Amino acid sequence: xxxxxxxxxxxxxxxxxxxxxxxxxxxxxxxxxxxxxxxxxxxxxxxxxxxxxxxxxxxxxxxxxxxxxxxxxxxxxxxxxxxxxxxxxxxxxxxxxxxxxxxxxxxxxxxxxxxxxxxxxxxxxxxxxxxxxxxxxxxxxxxxxxxxxxxxxxxxxxxxxxxxxxxxxxxxxxxxxxxxxxxxxxxxxxxxxxxxxxxxxxxxxxxxxxxxxxxxxxxxxxxxxxxxxxxxxxxxxxxxxxxxxxxxxxxxxxxxxxxxxxxxxxxxxxxxxxxxxxxxxxxxxxx
Amino acid sequence: xxxxxxxxxxxxxxxxxxxxxxxxxxxxxxxxxxxxxxxxxxxxxxxxxxxxxxxxxxxxxxxxxxxxxxxxxxxxxxxxxxxxxxxxxxxxxxxxxxxxxxxxxxxxxxxxxxxxxxxxxxxxxxxxxxxxxxxxxxxxxxxxxxxxxxxxxxxxxxxxxxxxxxxxxxxxxxxxxxxxxxxxxxxxxxxxxxxxxxxxxxxxxxxxxxxxxxxxxxxxxxxxxxxxxxxxxxxxxxxxxxxxxxxxxxxxxxxxxxxxxxxxxxxxxxxxxxxxxxxxxxxxxxxxxxxxxxxxxxxxxxxxxxxxxxxxxxxxxxxxxxxxxxxxxxxxxxxxxxxxxxxxxxxxxxxxxxxxxxxxxxxxxxxxxxxxxxxxxxxxxxxxxxxxxxxxxxxxxxxxxxxxxxxxxxxxxxxxxxxxxxxxxx
Numbered sequence: 001x002x003x004x005x006x007x008x009x010x011x012x013x014x015x016x017x018x019x020x021x022x023x024x025x026x027x028x029x030x031x032x033x034x035x036x037x038x039x040x041x042x043x044x045x046x047x048x049x050x051x052x053x054x055x056x057x058x059x060x061x062x063x064x065x066x067x068x069x070x071x072x073x074x075x076x077x078x079x080x081x082x083x084x085x086x087x088x089x090x091x092x093x094x095x096x097x098x099x100x101x102x103x104x105x106x107x108x109x110x111x112x113x114x115x116x117x118x119x120x121x122x123x124x125x126x127x128x129x130x131x132x133x134x135x136x137x138x139x140x141x142x143x144x145x146x147x148x149x150x151x152x153x154x155x156x157x158x159x160x161x162x163x164x165x166x167x168x169x170x171x172x173x174x175x176x177x178x179x180x181x182x183x184x185x186x187x188x189x190x191x192x193x194x195x196x197x198x199x200x201x202x203x204x205x206x207x208x209x210x211x212x213x214x215x216x217x218x219x220x221x222x223x224x225x226x227x228x229x230x231x232x233x234x235x236x237x238x239x240x241x242x243x244x245x246x247x248x249x250x251x252x253x254x255x256x257x258x259x260x261x262x263x264x265x266x267x268x269x270x271x272x273x274x275x276x277x278x279x280x281x282x283x284x285x286x287x
Numbered sequence: 288x289x290x291x292x293x294x295x296x297x298x299x300x301x302x303x304x305x306x307x308x309x310x311x312x313x314x315x316x317x318x319x320x321x322x323x324x325x326x327x328x329x330x331x332x333x334x335x336x337x338x339x340x341x342x343x344x345x346x347x348x349x350x351x352x353x354x355x356x357x358x359x360x361x362x363x364x365x366x367x368x369x370x371x372x373x374x375x376x377x378x379x380x381x382x383x384x385x386x387x388x389x390x391x392x393x394x395x396x397x398x399x400x401x402x403x404x405x406x407x408x409x410x411x412x413x414x415x416x417x418x419x420x421x422x423x424x425x426x427x428x429x430x431x432x433x434x435x436x437x438x439x440x441x442x443x444x445x446x447x448x449x450x451x452x453x454x455x456x457x458x459x460x461x462x463x464x465x466x467x468x469x470x471x472x473x474x475x476x477x478x479x480x481x482x483x484x485x486x487x488x489x490x491x492x493x494x495x496x497x498x499x500x501x502x503x504x505x506x507x508x509x510x511x512x513x514x515x516x517x518x519x520x521x522x523x524x525x526x527x528x529x530x531x532x533x534x535x536x537x538x539x540x541x542x543x544x545x546x547x548x549x550x551x552x553x554x555x556x557x558x559x560x561x562x563x564x565x566x567x568x569x570x571x572x573x574x575x576x577x578x579x580x581x582x583x584x585x586x587x588x589x590x591x592x593x594x595x596x597x598x599x600x601x602x603x604x605x606x607x608x609x610x611x612x613x614x615x616x617x618x619x620x621x622x623x624x625x626x627x628x629x630x631x632x633x634x635x636x637x638x639x640x641x642x643x644x645x646x647x648x649x650x651x652x653x654x655x656x657x658x659x660x661x662x663x664x665x666x667x668x669x670x671x672x673x674x675x676x677x678x679x680x681x682x683x684x685x686x687x688x689x690x691x692x693x694x695x696x697x698x699x700x701x702x703x704x705x706x707x708x709x710x711x712x713x
Binding site: 008009010011012013014015029030032033035036037040043044047048115116117118119120121192193281282284285 | 294302312315379380381382383384385386387388389390391392393394395396397400407409411412416419420423424425426428429452
């Protein structure tokens with residue numbers, strides 16, 4: 001038998017692992033799987049429903065109506081020159097995408113233990129497919145936003161995007177990666193100790209209120225300045241506010257806040273990736 | 288020239304016993320603290336040997352310990368061992384579902400496993416969509432699946448339902464579809480756990496045939512895990528035996544199977560001296576029984592159609608009459624006689640055998656199908672009427688028969704407590 005050098009081996013399975021072991025070549029080989037997962041996620045959600053894909057529209061629309069009723073009509077929160085409904089719809093569309101990325105990926109390990117326990121494929125495919133399939137849904141919901149945008153324009157409201165609209169892709173990526181990063185951290189932490197799962201669902205709904213979704217950030221800075229830091233240090237609030245700012249040209253935007261959110265996102269994502277990588281190899285023993 | 292395609296070096300796997308609780312957290316913190324200081328994991332030093340029946344004394348167990356072996360290209364390697372010997376853990380590590388605690392596995396080819404069929408089927412998707420999804424999960428690309436889709440559908444025999452959601456399928460159809468996808472995988476190394484027992488008889492035949500094609504015809508490297516010794520013997524070129532998480536034997540398939548059957552042996556003889564549920568006048572008593580293979584080694588099981596020797600020891604307490612009759616009847620678990628041997632048909636002088644202290648019964652070919660049988664032993668005077676009984680024990684011992692391939696067809700004979708009749712169909 002010839003002496004075999006390490007370079008001849010296709011891959012090695014061992015207990016030792018690198019800090020970030022992100023094998024792009026392997027993920028690329030499984031790209032078809034990623035596409036199929038995305039397709040599955042999108043097509044199966046509304047199977048056997050009468051309204052079908054219309055449900056993609058109904059959820060943000062109704063939420064916006066309720067928000068407008070509660071926060072703007074009853075609680076009389078001012079949204080400035082922007083029609084409250086459009087204001088809420090914009091915020092909810094952005095928030096929803098972040099939320100589904102977070103909650104969708106936070107259950108990666110526990111939700112897929114059955115599949116993960118039997119076959120190997122790069123585990124990161126799962127959270128990636130969640131982010132991508134929700135991006136498609138987000139795109140559809142963006143269309144609704146566009147329809148109402150045009151409607152309010154025709155009604156003579158003075159709304160227009162500003163030059164920040166060029167950063168649109170950056171904001172999308174930030175929402176996706178922040179949700180993905182935090183989601184991966186949670187999914188990794190819940191494989192052994194389930195405590196966090198209890199927290200996630202209600203923490204996320206609480207997070208919405210400190211993320212400036214149903215009200216502009218300026219509102220809290222005026223009325224409750226002592227609590228404004230809660231929003232200013234919240235990267236999600238920075239992203240939502242910035243997203244609204246570029247679309248509606250209203251609200252608070254600071255480059256400092258933007259950079260802060262961006263750095264936070266990158267750190268959360270990298271940290272998520274590391275902890276996810278560490279977990280994926282043995283989680284099946286503890287899940 | 289032979290080429291090593293898979294190299295397993297010092298693979299060990301440690302598991303925690305018991306529940307995940309507060310003790311786990313303190314262990315985790317301790318482990319973390321050791322790692323921060325650059326020391327090795329303190330819990331790697333402890334850990335009990337993987338013995339299912341022994342009492343758990345420690346918190347950790349070694350499911351696998353220092354497994355080393357190599358697999359050559361094109362080889363069909365059998366992995367045999369009792370329940371809990373570590374076979375599945377080894378396969379899980381090989382298929383990268385979990386990683387080893389220590390050691391490494393180096394491979395030159397892609398490994399795919401048939402650990403469980405039907406993984407990742409989505410009930411809302413149609414059969415065809417699920418073929419693509421399942422194929423992709425198992426590591427095929429879309430193009431590979433498209434090239435084989437007709438073959439897969441035909442193999443599954445579910446053509447009519449292929450555009451119907453899988454949730455409407457019968458469970459058998461689901462398994463057929465799943466196996467069809469898995470059977471068309473083309474990895475360099477295929478890991479097969481006992482998944483062959485799926486579907487109805489017709490499909491099983493198809494599945495086993497396909498497995499044989501893969502391992503024989505196509506020259507694929509296969510790791511085959513099975514409890515069926517005959518299947519291992521007929522499919523594998525080499526085998527390893529796992530026991531309590533260690534690799535206790537590696538080598539030729541036949542030798543490995545022999546080793547395994549022996550390692551299963553009940554260390555003592557089957558003691559019958561103290562059995563009270565016996566009848567007869569007790570002038571001679573059956574004291575113990577040994578079940579032996581062709582090398583005169585004690586075994587627990589015999590493969591259907593192979594050599595079996597039963598050695599029965601007698602103790603003589605009194606003077607016994609001439610013309611003894613000795614008989615063994617082989618019964619199934621429902622107490623129905625399936626076969627018998629009676630010495631007076633064979634003109635054997637039992638008296639001289641008894642006086643020497645033991646009787647040996649040799650079956651050159653034990654022609655009973657796979658299953659568990661029990662034997663009733665009778666020693667009696669010149670007629671077998673019950674008043675002449677000297678010693679008779681019902682269900683004196685069990686004969687454990689493993690499935691065999693009597694007709695040399697590459698297919699296992701069905702398990703059923705019946706004799707096999709040598710026959711030829713023209």
